Amino acid sequence: MVAMNFLAKDASADYILTGSWGKKAVKEAKKSGNVNIAATMADGGFTRVPQPDELKLDPRAAYVHITTNETIEGVEWQREPETGGVPLFADASSDILSHPIPVDKYAMIYAGAQKNMGPSGVTLVIVRDDLLKRIPDGLHTMLDYRTHVENKSLYNTPNTWGIYIINLVCQWLKDKGGLEGMQRENEAKAQLLYDAIDATDFYRGHADADSRSIMNVTFRLPSEELEKKFAAEATAQGLDGLKGHRSVGGIRASIYNALPHESVEALVAFMKEFEKKNG
């Protein structure tokens, strides 16, 4: 919907690629208009976000699009890129509500609920009022962001149960000390894991230190056989879902808001034990 609403046929938008979801966003955007890949980290296997001097931004771009956290590669922006006044758009599906964000730096944020916000089947959209004027007429009613703004997201019956649960999750977040409190917990969990990875050559982190995700910790073992064995034995011990995405392999620990600190401690203990036996 982003490109449908904000990328006219004869216009161009900048996309910065730091992983698989960014590539999917480009595929959709190209159906609406022109795309300029302002930077892609594909060559290094998507291990980091680009440096400012690596960005080939188009000053006339309709917007600059980033994926704040790439779940498959475990690469996360630590701060927003400078866009020189061009509206910054973000797919924040996998790290929204994991830490405070400077909302005023973004012209638009969209995020699926299913990582940190609540059940699948709800998408949160934050869009700056002045952008609504850019939306072309003739879009199908449900695909025009103005429909949802004008009808307070109630043009048709939405996913009421999902929205109700998101409200409960937001109350839970407040009780935890808000996004600052959640950030402290998430950083502590991630630190524990990255420390375990860095403490040995047996495990190798996928992402560069300055681009490491606090949501998806990705790492490799000395061989694919050991990775398979690692995932299988972990599953047997109740540590499930550690197999990396089939498109990149390796190991991926997704440690979203809902995952307690103790689960990461259990994983770290397992990692040490596994290395002792197989290292």
Add this chain to the structure above:
Amino acid sequence: MVAMNFLAKDASADYILTGSWGKKAVKEAKKSGNVNIAATMADGGFTRVPQPDELKLDPRAAYVHITTNETIEGVEWQREPETGGVPLFADASSDILSHPIPVDKYAMIYAGAQKNMGPSGVTLVIVRDDLLKRIPDGLHTMLDYRTHVENKSLYNTPNTWGIYIINLVCQWLKDKGGLEGMQRENEAKAQLLYDAIDATDFYRGHADADSRSIMNVTFRLPSEELEKKFAAEATAQGLDGLKGHRSVGGIRASIYNALPHESVEALVAFMKEFEKKNG
């Protein structure tokens, strides 16, 4: 999505209008291609489905679209119209699973879950395989029915909780004797209400007898003041949601699958009492 996938820019589709949802469907279809209103019951205030000889069908139409049950007007098709081989498409949102339907008469059925199937936020789509060949290339991925067919509705994470509940509802339906059993219950509920309406001149049914909905029973009272009073006093007695849709006024009793027979009995008792006091 229907017109986007199946109505090419230079093609035309037939729409039969028996109420408000049909009008909305036309509005969307016109954004994709040409629409021929094969029949509209607007003149009579949408009180019935058309007779076969009232249909001005185009033999070259891409499809014929009907709304099997119009929730706002309380008008329901009792049997499918003959389309002379043109694919029959139906928005069955408000009466699906209320009674058995001859699925093979339809080329496509779509239905929001939120009336009889389960929670809001899920849409069921049944589409005949051979129609998929008609879908043009270039649609956005999630708006192309082929994406959902090819990925077994799992291209992205769907509304998992909603789908889970729909499964439970289907099991509940089986326990009730399937759609045949459900139909018996629904017809008994509707009969009770229509009998109460027909027993007096105080209440006047909106829909013609041969087009009456077994899901939404719509009727009028002698004046709008009495209708307001009726709805307010009913609400006070725990019989809520009886005010007709703001676009048509009157009284509407929605008696979907989930509504027990006793609720309709309570409404009928209230109706008799109300007439005694105000008739």
